[in-house]
Amino acid sequence: MDTDEDVTVAEFERLELAASEEVTVELINGRVYVAPMADGEHSEFISQVDEQIRAYRPELRLFHSPGLTIPADRACRARPDGAIAPSGYFRTQPPWADPAGVAMLVEVTAGRESDADIDRTEKRDAYAQALMPAYLLVDRHRAASTIHWHPADGSYRNTATAVFGCGLRLPPPFDFELDTSVFR
Structure with a gap:
């Protein structure tokens, strides 16, 4: 593969x-990104987001990876x-699913600080270009959570950030304050 050109x-x-089962491989805007499997803290953070979503929006589920x-x-x-996404949304989807029914994507930073920039910028921009309604980033390196929403013209129009320990108001259809103290 020619690394100077986009990967098909x-x-x-x-x-x-x-690829090994010990890594996650993604293609974001024509570039391949490889990340190690999630550690325990990473999994706990995803679980905490899932619990809070289900408490406020029981018809929605957090589907892992x-x-x-x-x-x-x-x-x-x-x-x-x-x-x-709504419960059952992925039941009939192929391995690379259509994201049309997804209400929010969630990423938790992992690995090195430089790897976190992929979540902060590359994925954020790709998700906005794809008109994903909302993108929640739990940034372990910066001890803060950021919600991006209202995608238009290739970027998110609204962004809010809360340091761990402060509440982060999620936009509709969630419309509740995410408790980030669980990430401390």
């Missing part, structure tokens, strides 16, 4: 099939840490 979906799919076809400017095959 076909090239990515071959690479993903050959689904494969999504993200229709951004360039090829994307993402495995967000979580996708919030």
